[in-house]
Amino acid sequence: MEALKNKFITIKSRIEDEPQEFMFEIKTQTILGLLEPESNDVIVKCLYISIDPAQINRMKKQSSSQTSVAQASEITPGMWNIPLTVTGKCNGETWVVTEYTIVKGGNMLWKLEAMEFPLSYHISVIGTSGLIAYGGFFQICRPKKGEKVFVSAAAGSVANLVGQYAKLFGCYVVGCAGTKEKGDLLKGKLKFDDAFNYKEETDLISTLRRYFPNGIDIYFDNVGGDMLEAVVANMNTYGRVAVYGAISDYTNLGKRATLNMIDVIYKRIIIKGFLSTDFSLNEIKDFMSTTTNYVCVGKLCVLENISYGIEIIPYAFIGLFQWRNVGKKIVQIAEE
Amino acid sequence: MEALKNKFITIKSRIEDEPQEFMFEIKTQTILGLLEPESNDVIVKCLYISIDPAQINRMKKQSSSQTSVAQASEITPGMWNIPLTVTGKCNGETWVVTEYTIVKGGNMLWKLEAMEFPLSYHISVIGTSGLIAYGGFFQICRPKKGEKVFVSAAAGSVANLVGQYAKLFGCYVVGCAGTKEKGDLLKGKLKFDDAFNYKEETDLISTLRRYFPNGIDIYFDNVGGDMLEAVVANMNTYGRVAVYGAISDYTNLGKRATLNMIDVIYKRIIIKGFLSTDFSLNEIKDFMSTTTNYVCVGKLCVLENISYGIEIIPYAFIGLFQWRNVGKKIVQIAEE
Numbered sequence: 086m087e088a089l090k091n092k093f094i095t096i097k098s099r100i101e102d103e104p105q106e107f108m109f110e111i112k113t114q115t116i117l118g119l120l121e122p123e124s125n126d127v128i129v130k131c132l133y134i135s136i137d138p139a140q141i142n143r144m145k146k147q148s149s150s151q152t153s154v155a156q157a158s159e160i161t162p163g164m165w166n167i168p169l170t171v172t173g174k175c176n177g178e179t180w181v182v183t184e185y186t187i188v189k190g191g192n193m194l195w196k197l198e199a200m201e202f203p204l205s206y207h208i209s210v211i212g213t214s215g216l217i218a219y220g221g222f223f224q225i226c227r228p229k230k231g232e233k234v235f236v237s238a239a240a241g242s243v244a245n246l247v248g249q250y251a252k253l254f255g256c257y258v259v260g261c262a263g264t265k266e267k268g269d270l271l272k273g274k275l276k277f278d279d280a281f282n283y284k285e286e287t288d289l290i291s292t293l294r295r296y297f298p299n300g301i302d303i304y305f306d307n308v309g310g311d312m313l314e315a316v317v318a319n320m321n322t323y324g325r326v327a328v329y330g331a332i333s334d335y336t337n338l339g340k341r342a343t344l345n346m347i348d349v350i351y352k353r354i355i356i357k358g359f360l361s362t363d364f365s366l367n368e369i370k371d372f373m374s375t376t377t378n379y380v381c382v383g384k385l386c387v388l389e390n391i392s393y394g395i396e397i398i399p400y401a402f403i404g405l406f407q408w409r410n411v412g413k414k415i416v417q418i419a420e421e
Numbered sequence: 422m423e424a425l426k427n428k429f430i431t432i433k434s435r436i437e438d439e440p441q442e443f444m445f446e447i448k449t450q451t452i453l454g455l456l457e458p459e460s461n462d463v464i465v466k467c468l469y470i471s472i473d474p475a476q477i478n479r480m481k482k483q484s485s486s487q488t489s490v491a492q493a494s495e496i497t498p499g500m501w502n503i504p505l506t507v508t509g510k511c512n513g514e515t516w517v518v519t520e521y522t523i524v525k526g527g528n529m530l531w532k533l534e535a536m537e538f539p540l541s542y543h544i545s546v547i548g549t550s551g552l553i554a555y556g557g558f559f560q561i562c563r564p565k566k567g568e569k570v571f572v573s574a575a576a577g578s579v580a581n582l583v584g585q586y587a588k589l590f591g592c593y594v595v596g597c598a599g600t601k602e603k604g605d606l607l608k609g610k611l612k613f614d615d616a617f618n619y620k621e622e623t624d625l626i627s628t629l630r631r632y633f634p635n636g637i638d639i640y641f642d643n644v645g646g647d648m649l650e651a652v653v654a655n656m657n658t659y660g661r662v663a664v665y666g667a668i669s670d671y672t673n674l675g676k677r678a679t680l681n682m683i684d685v686i687y688k689r690i691i692i693k694g695f696l697s698t699d700f701s702l703n704e705i706k707d708f709m710s711t712t713t714n715y716v717c718v719g720k721l722c723v724l725e726n727i728s729y730g731i732e733i734i735p736y737a738f739i740g741l742f743q744w745r746n747v748g749k750k751i752v753q754i755a756e757e
Binding site: 139142148149306309313328329330331333334335341342343344345346347348349350351352353354355356357358359360363 | 475478484485642645649664665666667669670671677678679680681682683684685686687688689690691692693694695696699
């Protein structure tokens with residue numbers, strides 16, 4: 086087998102603040118010689134890359150993302166990725182996304198079952214994003230019908246699905262997003278009960294009181310910061326906060342949430358962080374069967390935003406922090 | 422029946438900052454005429470008053486303590502109090518502690534079973550303080566043997582018991598307190614593995630790293646603020662924070678905790694507020710049988726600090742905020 090030219094995206098140095106295009110570079114390397122004749126190694130060609138805000142934590146000098154997740158990742162490498170997306174892989178000193186990857190013999194590869202869905206769905210609605218939404222909502226939040234659910238960054242890859250699951254389950258759902266168009270999408274196509282543009286609001290505590298006169302039971306949190314503080318102030322007794330993202334914290338530009346612990350105590354609020362790797366195989370099966378069914382019968386709307394070419398990755402990634410994106414951001418880097 | 426002179430302690434106005442003696446006053450009132458001949462009303466003479474930092478939340482103009490707890494209190498009025506301590510009762514505009522109280526017919530009174538223990542134990546080790554410690558540790562924190570437990574305000578009424586339960590269960594326990602003497606008590610009489618005086622430390626994150634080189638699994642939080650932030654930084658994956666107090670938040674002088682939500686997510690930390698009224702009758706029975714047994718055989722050390730006379734209540738209460746107290750603070754206001 087001849088050597089392969091392998092394009093990859095890397096960062097020039099660690100990124101602590103808001104990511105910008107000049108911080109990334111694209112390189113080409115001849116990384117592969119021959120596979121060992123007797124080895125079980127596999128060369129994987131990447132097709133789709135999942136673009137997520139949390140990937141910035143891998144680009145920092147130091148983050149609990151790099152230590153706490155390492156173990157979990159080793160258990161199910163690439164499980165929810167397509168062939169093998171190497172998004173966020175921490176390769177020594179640099180964060181790289183490559184066209185090709187060698188998977189060493191002994192590592193688990195997960196062959197996708199042929200389904201009627203586009204391949205990209207396996208990193209969106211029936212992939213990690215869907216699992217975080219479904220598992221997080223049903224396992225972490227333990228909803229009851231009629232409960233009041235608030236979703237931030239609600240047009241995002243995970244949150245839009247949380248809102249849809251919550252509506253299908255019988256909850257009252259309000260989402261917030263950063264433009265009027267996103268709000269219209271939430272109330273229209275996604276059938277949220279209500280939505281607002283947080284950029285037009287000056288006092289988030291009052292805003293939430295207006296949208297939830299009877300309080301919030303469940304908050305699916307992707308942003309942290311001011312919004313989390315305002316939610317805690319508006320939360321009902323036994324309220325639950327499922328935290329899977331904290332965009333306000335990801336860059337030094339954001340503001341961390343300062344929590345009112347008196348509210349946490351007297352309202353017996355639970356705040357719980359979780360990752361997609363936390364769910365059991367049974368929970369994953371339940372998620373897959375429910376979700377594929379919802380998608381087949383058209384009950385769940387799939388929002389994907391696909392760009393093309395490995396070169397676009399920095400721009401696509403940065404877009405998440407500029408709130409340019411709607412739905413799941415994906416970059417296709419090769420034809421199927 | 423003739424009229425009763427009833428002494429009571431009240432606040433002159435709402436207290437938002439650190440409580441001081443001049444903010445309280447003692448008054449005498451003829452509150453009781455005759456009980457209605459056919460009524461089921463009962464006159465209760467108070468013997469012991471439980472003095473707790475959280476009572477300050479009832480003295481504020483507004484606090485979630487006053488709204489969220491109201492319902493729970495109505496379900497089990499005075500259940501864990503002795504005859505009926507009216508500590509923290511919100512009587513219209515003022516917070517009052519009285520010598521006598523009329524319990525209206527139809528309200529539940531809980532007759533204490535005769536036991537070999539002093540009556541005061543029913544508001545300390547086998548009362549609310551013990552239940553918060555036991556229920557919070559076993560039900561909220563779900564410990565495993567060998568796990569690393571950190572307890573703040575560790576010489577306090579609840580925390581000293583948490584540390585003792587955790588040691589008896591087989592955990593590694595470190596406590597912090599505000600004087601060297603308290604630290605010696607924790608390591609000596611209470612058999613904690615280690616203890617430190619947080620007032621001698623300048624960088625709490627480093628301090629905790631020194632005492633927990635392998636991280637913290639469980640934190641029993643009574644203070645909030647800086648210490649909670651430092652704990653989150655030192656927490657292990659799947660760490661649990663049981664929050665039953667937030668002295669740093671109780672007065673405006675304290676500093677609220679600013680949480681690193683990235684740690685919360687990637688370490689899958691659970692932060693959960695709870696109250697003594699959250700536990701089921703079965704859990705309470707379990708607590709009572711285990712604890713009375715521990716006390717009988719001398720495995721659990723009971724720390725009580727009893728003062729005498731209704732007049733001392735403001736001084737005793739204020740002492741909690743000046744860290745003057747060790748163990749459960751109680752005021753006896755009448756002979757048994």
